Amino acid sequence: MRVKKIRMGMVGGGEGAFIGAIHRIAAAIDGEIELVCGAFSSTKEKSLSSGLGLYLDKSRCYESYQEMFKQEAMLPANERMDFVAIVTPNHLHFPVAKLAMEYGFHVMSDKPATLSLAQAYQLKAVIEQHAMLYGLTHTYTGYPLIKQAKHLIEQGELGNIVKVVVEYSQGWLASKSDESSKQASWRLDPEKSGVSCCMGDIGVHAANLAEYVSGLTIDNICADITSTIAGRTLDDDGTVMLKFSNGAKGVLLASQISIGDENNLTLRIYGDKKSIEWSHLTPNTLLLKSNYEPTQQIRAGVGTMCNAAQSAMRTPAGHPEGYLEAFANLYLNFAKQIRAFQANEACDNQTFDVPGIDEAIRGMAFIEGVITASQSELKWQPLLSNSVEKGSE
Amino acid sequence: MRVKKIRMGMVGGGEGAFIGAIHRIAAAIDGEIELVCGAFSSTKEKSLSSGLGLYLDKSRCYESYQEMFKQEAMLPANERMDFVAIVTPNHLHFPVAKLAMEYGFHVMSDKPATLSLAQAYQLKAVIEQHAMLYGLTHTYTGYPLIKQAKHLIEQGELGNIVKVVVEYSQGWLASKSDESSKQASWRLDPEKSGVSCCMGDIGVHAANLAEYVSGLTIDNICADITSTIAGRTLDDDGTVMLKFSNGAKGVLLASQISIGDENNLTLRIYGDKKSIEWSHLTPNTLLLKSNYEPTQQIRAGVGTMCNAAQSAMRTPAGHPEGYLEAFANLYLNFAKQIRAFQANEACDNQTFDVPGIDEAIRGMAFIEGVITASQSELKWQPLLSNSVEKGSE
């Protein structure tokens, strides 16, 4: 039988949405994944209109995700979708993922995974129960030089990590007048966004990146979050001091009111031998610094890269790849994992890694922990309480 | 009837090739184009193996481009390919394009369009005879800020252009030992590459970019090309002094032996009011400079962009897009032109521009002109002689 592309369905991402189009590009770019169906919007007409605009067959443009899972599950195995991409506002991530798995579909979810930490533990139970694949789009882990930085640290190039500085600053919510956009309105609405706007939307990316690259976990935090613009109930800016599992100190800054900042995610990790520095706006350069030797500008594709970084590049050195390619790397790796799953073979998950449920739980613990810590008059708070860790509600 | 994606066939780009994969990514990224068939390699086995690896139907993996055109032309109109992407070594660009048009297929060709200027004039005649669409992948014109720079100059922001400095420097052929790769060997072989290596491969991109953005044409040149590494018959480095149609002066540098340079394409255009500066390695920043005001860092997606630039972006400001997206913009615009062609409607070719046969002719005139000028003991040479312009051989 002819080998076919991995088949993807989509929930959310209809006309006018932002992140849905990004997911579709990321899935399409390498020619390994085919979009075959979708429940793109809350009404049948909009969903159909969106689907036809994406060249889908009319019969596979569904009016609800429930309907989609039900119908697709009844199609022959070599026609029905293999996995679903969830690109709705936050509050739907969990129920859609849960139902998908119950119908036997793998899940690639936008982040944050759920609305609460407790829900994240529930989701983990669902995943384990059905033994399905689950991916979470912490996009920035998809950059080749982020993987190379992680590799350098694993190889001991930096020595013992002593300090981590991570920042994710944007300016797009700096004014009251910025709130009217579709993107802004649901993010600032606690019912759709959860307990946090800034920390839940981008702070969690920064925390994930710091842990991913350093290989450490954040154990204790001291947080101060702010709603800078009058009338907002959720945070739009915040600073979190960090203590890591190995005793290293750190700082995390996140902001949506840093006017003039675009999408400024930066990461610096200092060891007792060397340090690394990376900036999202120049993602193809990684600085490797030390005290008594020239700083090395590690460039994507120049010289020897680790396997994970090498697999994450499509062009030779000097051809800038960016955000969409980083995003695509998550999908490409997820497709490899699905292929291996279907063939009942092992997948080299070190090289073809995708953030998953454990990162989802870490992320929700971070978001809730920051809110709690920020409300406390005491300085330091543990990041993950034992009671919650056991999954009790 | 269901609206379907534009269907693409491919000639060249089999396993191990570089630029074929780039074209496929560029075509796939926006979900508007579907690869349906190919003659990927010189043998039937290799072509089939490549095609199956791309999830094509076995029946549409052809052993030759002649066979592909013949068979595809017999398929129903809503199944057969709409256009062919030509990604072979240079010497095949012309014959494949010619035959495709004779069979009624549009053509997207890698550059340079032909092996000689005379051939380029022949190709123009073929295109006009069959009234088909022809695109040439001068990739760098696809960058949003290149389009914005062109727009600023058209709007008169820079005043009268007085100087243009364009450079395309690479280092990958700096050593004798670099010649063994597949990419290097055909580029350094006159039979497959034509009269020039460096100028034909990258110098012509620089010339195209200078003319595209400035809106001027290069009228006279003074050239000095070099084969830096012993034993090479073709150039690997060169400098060309330029005189433009409006009297502006300029310089073009191209090199494949500038060790440590990745793919360093830079463009500066100076007017009598302001100037612009752009570098391929940081493609999302365009500097607009003047003498008595702060330099403006124009960033892709920040503030108001012209229509052509706006259409060339897929993400908000701060999400780096790069080479593959620039390449994809050529395909996306070509798909729009094909749709309009098929619907017998007008296409806004200003916004959805694709380099075509006129750029092909300019390019071949540049390559041959540089070779001639470099051999001359006189300083200045006209770029395009009248006799050749008439297409006589």
Place this chain on the structure above:
Amino acid sequence: MRVKKIRMGMVGGGEGAFIGAIHRIAAAIDGEIELVCGAFSSTKEKSLSSGLGLYLDKSRCYESYQEMFKQEAMLPANERMDFVAIVTPNHLHFPVAKLAMEYGFHVMSDKPATLSLAQAYQLKAVIEQHAMLYGLTHTYTGYPLIKQAKHLIEQGELGNIVKVVVEYSQGWLASKSDESSKQASWRLDPEKSGVSCCMGDIGVHAANLAEYVSGLTIDNICADITSTIAGRTLDDDGTVMLKFSNGAKGVLLASQISIGDENNLTLRIYGDKKSIEWSHLTPNTLLLKSNYEPTQQIRAGVGTMCNAAQSAMRTPAGHPEGYLEAFANLYLNFAKQIRAFQANEACDNQTFDVPGIDEAIRGMAFIEGVITASQSELKWQPLLSNSVEKGSE
């Protein structure tokens, strides 16, 4: 009578010292100040040897600062020194300054001004009692673009300030083995350095810069300082969360163990209209950012600068000036203030500003406040307690 240069004496800065040579260069560069005498070292021989190496007259190379003040005071008014530069380790700053003023000499002191906040209040009383001029070398306020940034904020260009991020990171104390240098040993010794190493040496510069440019004061802090290297009693790294007088939030990072960082002082100030960004390693560029317009690269000397910035430049645009020139600007302004003082005329202290005793008090309050706050289990601490503000001990 011939107008002569302002005459400077120096305490400290003998052979092998670092900062003394910097002060001498800063004083000499503009030809307005002449070094005439010094008590450079703790022994007569060393002091003489240092002085002769600086082309001083043997008779004016003193064995102690007490002797210098006594002897100089007996010289004719047009021969004796006008002011003394104090470049000793921290613990001597106060007693030397106090005695100098008692003898009628103006004082330019290296920072921090004293060993404690209480001492700083005492120093203020001394200055007021003798009505002398006192300058403190918070060098970074001497950069032209720092003055321009301050000016832009005063003019309301940024709107209301909502966030300040300031960082001063170095790596030179990252290893145990780095402690052996002369510079390191006294800084890490509480008796000579005071209660803090990192915060007292560089954190206080960052705090001063943030307050200088923003025009705000830090009211509350939450601090976490660290002695990263085993065996150190003083801090070598720290993070301070800030609340400013107008409600703005902020973060201050200071580090001497950020391996690979040279002298990385960076400042970002966000308003509700625009923001500014400056980095000490590229001091001649100031970014002025907003959400919907291109970032402006304000360059030293390009276009119109405020008076204070204009007075702080010696060369046209494009001629990099740096640290020594910034330092020199403090001396140049101090010389102008002395001239005005001597002529009993008003000095435009806005244009020719020099950090003084108020900045000294703010600095000591910051250093002591950070130590206190870091030891507290509570999150927030006021920066300056009322009782201390009144100068009681």
Place this chain on the structure above:
Amino acid sequence: MRVKKIRMGMVGGGEGAFIGAIHRIAAAIDGEIELVCGAFSSTKEKSLSSGLGLYLDKSRCYESYQEMFKQEAMLPANERMDFVAIVTPNHLHFPVAKLAMEYGFHVMSDKPATLSLAQAYQLKAVIEQHAMLYGLTHTYTGYPLIKQAKHLIEQGELGNIVKVVVEYSQGWLASKSDESSKQASWRLDPEKSGVSCCMGDIGVHAANLAEYVSGLTIDNICADITSTIAGRTLDDDGTVMLKFSNGAKGVLLASQISIGDENNLTLRIYGDKKSIEWSHLTPNTLLLKSNYEPTQQIRAGVGTMCNAAQSAMRTPAGHPEGYLEAFANLYLNFAKQIRAFQANEACDNQTFDVPGIDEAIRGMAFIEGVITASQSELKWQPLLSNSVEKGSE
């Protein structure tokens, strides 16, 4: 007897002049040189006023350079000036230098050394006849990292040099209206400036820098210069293709009409092993590049530097030094050479190098060569004809 500073006189550089103040700062900064006299302007009043403003004794403010040399020569050896700094418009450089030497004074001259190549040969004869020291302020050779780059090439780090790209672009003469300044008017006047404006003012710096760092000489040139603004008799822009003594190719760009460019001197030298890249606007960073390893950011003061670079720095890494310090390095080295001359000792001229008469001759040959080559219809011209090399007129 007390050791005193080296004593400097100055010709030119009165009130309103630019470069005179720069020379004075450069001479003063290290405390090794003292300005003792001057003939600053063409009238006695202006010269006196300038001198008093510089705190000189009235008796040593002269009305002409002839008078100054005569009077100073009659002072006691330990009072009279040791050398003269010549900071007049170009046409006076030669006569002043010649007379100074005849009176027994060393000479530090602004560049270009003379108005013509023939004059430069005459000057060489004068220098040899009187056996005096002569320095020429090719300032950019004073940068620490330029010295380090030269050192790396001497050590063979780059392998055989194959290509040199040097550019010096400014925009300050981009408009007709820019011509009214004092700086512009004499530079555009052939009687005061010589045969060239742009090439004589800055192109020659670029040529000097390329030869200084590469250790090669320019043997053949192909030049195209332009008077961009109507009405100018001298060039304000030009491009020169270069052939070096070892066969390496190169390009030199110089411009005063590149609007928005400040003082953009950049140098790239490519070997067959590695390459270097330096830019005057970020003078404390030198890139060392290769094809298969990360680019090294060599930073002034980080790690081991060659002696000449080490001697050219006053501050630790991370304290930006700039143009004035580079200029001061020429004066500091010249002072060392004078001390050695006076003590009849050898000076390590490799470490304490100052551009001299040979660079002066190379410079004038370059300027005149470019004018000649630009007028020729033939492509290539030798840079230095034998007849002129012999000094015949």
